[in-house]
Amino acid sequence: MSTSTPASPGGKAAWAGAREALRERGLRWTPQRRLILDVLAETSGHITGAELVERCRARDAATIGSTVYRTLDVLEELGYVRHSHGADGREEYHVLPLAEHAHIGCLGCGAAWDLTWEDARELVERLEARNGFRVALGHVMIGGYCPGCEPAER
């Protein structure tokens, strides 16, 4: 069933410990959570809450939206996903967050990519020094226009 796509060093294996991670915290392993984890294990990069709900429903039509969102909250606490908001304000979850990063999104075409701590360092340090504000890079969103896109006429 699994294709030969080792991709990240973690891969599906990284999810194997999820059940234990839940147990250790006195949380439970349920069929619903299993399904959600399965779907996430096959996802790399970003996924919105709505997308996840949809994919889960494709496998089990009885999937309940609120359960998915609540599970996502739990997984975030366990560090399996991290959420932020896209340029359109929608929830966006990062699967297997290897390195926390900010998001850059084109307001024209919707293209998105990442920004690392290194890229943002000057600004992050400035805010920390000036205001004592600790930036959470995963919650940084930078909107703008990529080379091919023009700002909307005004």
Added chain:
Amino acid sequence: MSTSTPASPGGKAAWAGAREALRERGLRWTPQRRLILDVLAETSGHITGAELVERCRARDAATIGSTVYRTLDVLEELGYVRHSHGADGREEYHVLPLAEHAHIGCLGCGAAWDLTWEDARELVERLEARNGFRVALGHVMIGGYCPGCEPAER
């Protein structure tokens, strides 16, 4: 770090031309738009869509939400407001945008303040130089924690 922007030098006068601005574009001056403009004229800094709806309803209980949101879209096209998304993903409108600025929001207490072009210059220039990406400062959101707040336990 103030939570809102002080009253602008423009004040109500800046809104006086709104009716003409609409006319010039073949758009119409309606009682609903007048109400919304009135409320906005008394607002400085930020306001969320929901807040605006609420304030309009306080003056005219018959206010319809979708009308407010649509008017906001029109006003944005005319340059009277500018929208972005708060740390929680909610819509947020900037009234009388004098200087475009980015938003910094505390994920703990919700406090928010502004970041100017000057503050972000290094990063903006880097993105422009490296990727040809033109940052829209009004669509930049920086989440993190202010001195009094701690990241959620994990």
Added chain:
DNA sequence: GTCGTTCTTGCGAGGCTATGCAATAACAAC
């Protein structure tokens, strides 16, 4: 003032996300 054009509104419906609550299922202990 009347008329016609077309922009707006009101309204209903729907999508995404969050939350409260009672019923249920997981798990540990026996």
Added chain:
DNA sequence: GTTGTTATTGCATAGCCTCGCAAGAACGAC
């Protein structure tokens, strides 16, 4: 296997925002 505890689920509901559509209002022309 049974039981008790309590985390979870399912469901209903609600809030915010968007969209389609038909009825209505604003504006310009006469």
